[in-house]
Amino acid sequence: MPTPTGKTTRVERMAQPLAREVAEQVAADKGVCIRPVALRRTDLETGATEVVDVPCGSTLESRCPACAKRKRSIRRTQCEEGWHLTEEPVITPDEPSEVQRGWVERRAMVTAERDRLVSSGAASGEDLAALDAAICDLDEEITASGLRGKVAPSSSGSGRSRRIRSTRRRHDAPDLPKRPMARRTVGRAFEDPATGKVFRPSMFLTLTLDSYGRVRSDGTPVDPSTYDYRRAARDALHFSKLIDRFVQNLRRVAGFDVQYFAAVEPQRRLAPHLHMATRGTLPRAELRQIAAATYHHVWWPPADRVVYEGEHLPVFDPSTGTYVDPFTGEVLPTWEQALDALDADPGAEPHHVVRFGRQVDAKGVIAGTPDADRCVRYLAKYLTKDIAECHDIETTAQERHVDRLTEALRFEPCSPRCSNWLRYGIQPQDAKAGMRPGFCRSKAHKREHLGYAGRRVLVSRKWSNKTLADHKADRLSWVLEQLGVTPGAEGQNHNAGHVTPLRVASNNEVWEVARPTDPDVPPREQRLLRAVGESLKRRAQLDHARQTNLSAMEEAA
Known part of the structure; x- marks a missing residue:
């Protein structure tokens, strides 16, 4: 109750909800990240800059409930898709490109030359060091070209020998039966x-x-x-x-x-x-x-x-x-x-x-x-x-x-x-x-x-043949399909209204982390409110698109 002078007491003021905390609660309820990371995108041709908020990606609910909920939901999808497979997941590597084959061939030539010098005994320390440096450079190029793993271990070695211990089982541990290994991941029917x-x-x-x-x-x-x-x-x-x-x-x-x-x-x-x-x-x-x-x-x-x-x-x-x-x-x-x-x-x-x-x-x-x-x-x-x-x-x-x-x-x-x-x-x-x-x-x-x-x-690696990035892409594709948006488009007008353009990094743009104290970065509370508004708008667009698609399917039936 207000005092006779019209003012409230300190206890009454402290009992009132804090507006900033309510904004965070609303953002969490609407699936908006409450700890967004501000990135500055600079167009190298025009010099124009834009501050873009990206989710923090935290997996802990105590830090960001919205991001943690999304992470848990993706994990559940990953578990469900791989648990009861009836067919073997197809894991077929792509054919190597000519560039990749070329880097491997160069690596083979340098390796053969180094082995020849070592076997002949005529190689100096400087020559071997130069060849080792060339091999390291080639390994980096091979990795950058898109090949997984290493074509061969480094010639110089890791500097530490691997310690090998006896694999004899303990006397107090029972023996295990062994069966011939079959090249399959699907269980018995x-x-x-x-x-x-x-x-x-x-x-x-x-x-x-x-x-x-x-x-x-x-x-x-x-x-x-x-x-x-x-x-x-x-x-x-x-x-x-x-x-x-x-x-x-x-x-x-x-x-x-x-x-x-x-x-x-x-x-x-x-x-x-x-x-x-x-x-x-x-x-x-x-x-x-x-x-x-x-x-x-x-x-x-x-x-x-x-x-x-x-x-x-x-x-x-x-x-x-x-x-x-x-x-x-x-x-x-x-x-x-x-x-x-x-x-x-x-x-x-x-x-x-x-x-x-x-x-x-x-x-x-x-x-x-x-x-x-x-x-x-x-x-x-x-x-x-x-x-x-x-x-x-x-x-x-x-x-x-x-x-x-x-x-x-x-x-x-x-x-x-x-x-x-x-x-x-x-x-x-x-x-x-x-x-x-x-x-x-x-x-x-x-x-x-x-x-x-x-x-x-x-x-395990052959659980569903999909990574978390693949599951995220599947969800994005579903949403874009419902909205009728083509990935990579700058924005389209359709039944659900205007869609926010998809931001794709290119060679003409530079991304950097923006500090909260930078003059072009709005306060976090303002960014949260803006993100909540955009989230509500996208949700309305998606609901409208789904309802429109459902009505079209009913009319066609």
Whole structure:
């Protein structure tokens, strides 16, 4: 209520919605990006400039709900199109052009000349260096011409030899059956003898990590003092490698090139687990056997004994580019030296062994059933949230559980280049000045990721023979078809009205990022309102075009 003087109180004013926030809510509801990136397009012929807003493309709902919703919708489409294929996806490379063949022929001539000089022993170091530089230039030209991969490894080598370890299976891991591999990606078809109907089921699989201690219904440990946070942290750090091993074993047992669409999300106890949709099925007994036999050895130096902590940390020596002991000045072992010592130790144990737990859930899914739709929705359920945002933190016990896991991850090495190796007396790979244990910048150590730094969505290469860009192009083509617009046109008048021209980059234009402080860039709120208005206009055009097309079809019928 207004005061006798006609003014409102501060409490009443604070209770009123903020206009800027309402504008963002309206933009999100209408599918408009709330964090647009301003790009300046300059016409080199006329000098005219135009500021164009492009969506930020964020996959997180907390940053941009509209972009995240579009990303999740495209992922659902990608999952649906590849899950129940009945025919092999056609992957036929285009024929190489004359230009591409010419670059490869030049590469072959230079390679043959270098091999001849090396075999004769008459080549000088300068000659080999010149030929290596020419080969690198040719490789760049080959890639720029549109060819995938490398025609041959670099002559100079990578500088690091690949370490090879024994592939003998662990004694505590069961053996796996192997079947002859068939060159197919489609699963087996079954026929109902009663009706003669042929169906080709697929599979929805859920895999979890092992237990680290008893937990309550809210995911918090019953006894935090005995909960194995170190093993939980290491399992989360190396979970992506375990998934790779599982796929390898799955294909060996299945006997064909199993294709999958998988999503990684956390359980309530904060351990990552995997939901996987696979094309084709396997018996549940074999799936449990594969999960039990799958493991990943992390062959890193031991990191169980703390050597440096607090204020007594290794010091970087700029003259040598190495870290030394703060008391004795002795150079710390490099990463390669630490691995050499590990290889030379006959009784060495792996840094960590990551395995799946006993819980393996699998069920067959038939295309076109409500169960298939539920599984697709479940796969995409948490894709727009951070690992730590998937489950609400409602109690103090849950907050402390997150804090303890984050603290365990703080000093755990996440990669060979992690600065935490200094804590255990080892120089990280490619060490540089400024490294401090506990301050690694990798996202694996951040609270919102909880140790898992890999990709949230895992899609095999032959899943649907389409990338995300292909699915986006399909949606754009559908919209343009409904509106009656030819791609690449500058704009047309039709039943739905005028359409905004499609912007296509060319050699006569230069694109650059525009700063929010530039005088030709309007305020973000004004750009949001303009984008909302254009979105409403395009929606009205599309609805009108669809209604017109529907009426035309009814009249023709």
